[in-house]
Amino acid sequence: MADPMKIRATMKGDVAEIRVLMSHPMESGLRKDAAGNAVPAHFIQSMAVEVGGKKIVDGQLAGSVSRNPVFGFKMKGAKAGDKVVVNWVDSKGDKRTDEAAIA
Amino acid sequence: MNTTRRTVLKGATASGVLAGLIATGALRPTQVLAAEWNKAAFESKDATAALKGIGAAAATESKDLVIKVPDIAENGAVVPVDVTSNIPNTSSIVIMVVRNPFPLSAQFDFANGALPEVSARLKLNETSMVRALAKADGKFYSVQKEVKVTVGGCGG
Known part of the structure; x- marks a missing residue:
């Protein structure tokens, strides 16, 4: 199981800013290790963000997203206290779901 | 009649x-x-095929789509990319690194009040155009900007 995500969600006026840091190697499958062997692909393929029980972002990613991906999203219509749930599934089928509340 | x-x-x-x-x-x-991983598009090895894979072969350039990237990236492994769409009814944003081995990098579909903007960090194998696409009312719009890379981020 991967390490927990870090989710920070804050209200800036009427816009909620959501930042997510996922802990993942994001191996593209193209990199070689020190011994010259190809490192197998292992990266997050899909992710979703839910706020207050409604999905606001559905994402699909490639191995060209940097290691330990960081994403920033914004939304209208949310309020402080709303629950933010983020989940991802990677190319090996590993999953992770974490949540936070909008501050 | x-x-x-x-x-x-x-x-x-x-x-x-x-x-x-x-x-x-x-x-x-x-x-x-839930969005299913678009394998064909993500495994396309050139930008044209990737565009086709997401149905954006006929994307038109737009000034209402804004991409923010550094002019020069010292480290190709972590290049910040910000995309904001000012096109009404934008439902998706796609980011592509034209000269990467697999150009298509990420696609985000928005709903339920999400604003059509996203920030992410991407790997660039070499100096390349970074292209952002927005889908609005079934049509694709695009904008691109070059990032010069000193040290590549995909290889060893």
């Missing part, structure tokens, strides 16, 4: 066929489903 009656009849036939397709599962409303 009564043209109104013709039109109504035609419309009825068309919607009947549509309903049939939905019932048989040939044409399901896609929004209900």
Whole structure:
């Protein structure tokens, strides 16, 4: 199981800013290790963000997203206290779901 | 001939066929489903094929789509990319690194109040155009900007 995500969600006026840091190697499958062997692909393929029980972002990613991906999203219509749930599934089928509340 | 009656009849036939397709599962409303990883597009090895894979082969350039990237990236492994769409009804944003081995990098579909903007960090194998696409009302719009890379981020 991967390490927990870090989710920070804050209200800036009427816009909620959501930042997510996922802990993942994001191996593209193209990199070689020190011994010259190809490192197998292992990266997050899909992710979703839910706020207050409604999905606001559905994402699909490639191995060209940097290691330990960081994403920033914004939304209208949310309020402080709303629950933010983020989940991802990677190319090996590993999953992770974490949540936070909008501050 | 009564043209109104013709039109109504035609419309009825068309919607009947549509309903049939939905019932048989040939044409399901896609929004209900979680996005399935678009393998064909993500495994495309050139930008043109990747564009085709997401249905954006006919994207038009737009100034209402804003991409923010550094002019020079010292480290190609972590290049910040910000995309904001000012195009009304933008439902998706796609980011592509044209000269990467697999150009398509990420696609985000927005709903329920999400603003059409996203920030991410990407790997650039070499100096490349970074292209952002926005989908609005079924049409694709694009903008691109070059990032010069000193040290590549995909290889060893």
